[in-house]
Amino acid sequence: MLEIKNINAGYGYLQVLWDVSFKISKGEFIALVGPNGAGKSTTLKTIAGLIKPKSGDIIFDGKNITGTPANLTNRMGISFVSESLNLFTNMSIYENLLLGAFIIEDKQKQLENIDFVFDLFPRLKARRNQLAGTLSGGERKMLAIARGIMSNPSLLMVDEPSLGLAPRLTLDVFDALEVLRQSGMTILLVEQNVNTTLHITDRGYVLEQGQVILEGPSRELLENDHVKKAFLGI
């Protein structure tokens, strides 16, 4: 479904990603883990179209989408929940969600999607008229993910959903991702919380200093000596 081939990307003169390649098939739940500054977020931004890669190819659903701007990748079915969330802080939850379905013209379908995300995150339903800027950290994450799935994406990319969250809220967010996976969505999850992430995902890639250094089924990665030493502290 998504194939990344030898991507080199970065910001200005600073190159962050060096020949990164990986593959995601339909319906998979993929983890992209690694230490700070490894290039995880940059990878997602490149796929989403916020950054233009210097070289390499991004193939999505058989089409080469390298360098497509972010508003068009969204229309192709790639949804990106960024680390800073990028919510519309002066709008209500409800309006944020409606904008999440910006590319869907059918009003009925928009409302159906809103019902779906309200079922997934009942907390949001209770606060639907509250401004997004006044929500707590956990609610913001939920809203960002909810807005991300409003456009019925085929690939959902989530950047660091656990960052700054209490452990219980983190579990809530992961549970929601699990539900989405079961409904058939392909998910690419970027996390620093390696242990939990590798327990719930199917496969994982380990990124270090802008390069993929390890890959494999998540269960095997958990047993890997390097992962144990570097991330799990065992």
Add this chain to the structure above:
Amino acid sequence: MKEEKLLKEPFLVVFKRWMMSAGGITITLAVVAAIIATIDSGPFIIVNTVVTGGMWALLSLGLSLVFGVMNIPNFAHGEFFLIGSMTAYFVFNPMRLYLNDNPSAFLSAIAPFLGIFLAFLVGALMGIIMEKLIFSPLRKRSRDQWVMNSFLLTVGISVVIINNIQLIWGANFKGIPSYWNVDPLEFLGVRLSVDRLAALLLSVITLAIFWYFMRRTQTGRAVRAVAQDETGALLVGINLNKILSLTMALSAGLAAMAGASLLFMFPAYPTAGLKPLYVAWYVVILVGLGNVSAAVIGGFIVALLQTLTSYYIGTGWEDVIPTAVIIIMLIFKPSGLFGSVVKGVHEQ
């Protein structure tokens, strides 16, 4: 779907807090001042205030919108007002002369609207041209120092437009005696010219449509989304270029419409845009930059200040008093009466 409102505070609490805020105090004071002045000298104060206030609202709303969405402090905004009044003059004047020779009640009734509507279209078109020709290339090249660069550009554009208009159409005043050549209406003891009434109705209707557009349509929401978070807007699939052009078109179109509707008060000549520009800036600085709905209220407040000043103190003081008020206000509320924090491009 049923609207369920949880966490709703009792009305009185909200009202009390609002009354204590700077915005609440100002609005209350303004209303009280308007009522006292009306009792003291007659209802024409209110009439004058709402007629010019509606137009200042249209002007400052566009200015505020462009600053909020595109982060451009537009000092060429007055030129859109001028373009509007020029267009209305050149559309309406031939029709007026023609109608003098061939009277037709129906045509005389709708000719002004045609002029005003065309002014809106020409203004909107100029806005799009300005965005595509000047700001879009600048945005692609660099966003460093965006506010400063775009500010300098708009000042330059203003000079270019003023001088071109002078070159092509000369420096003489182009005005009309009135749009509708009929007797003023008697209303609550006030004689209200049809032109003023039409200007008021036009501004109210336009404001209502604009409000509906921004709040209730997906495109309007997209405009607000771009103002609040550009990356977020891109991520939900909003085409940034389209929204930016639309914003500029709306802003310019509304200013042109104000210029056209007030042609009977402010004739068109090359530097006619300067006064409206200053007024629009008074308003947005008074209420807070980038706060669109407050700009509407501010438009009426500034209009009231001007009306009161010109009646009680003298027309010459019309610019002095509002400026003094703003200077005093800025000492206490540096981010404006309804203070909103605008995220600059450089922060995003």
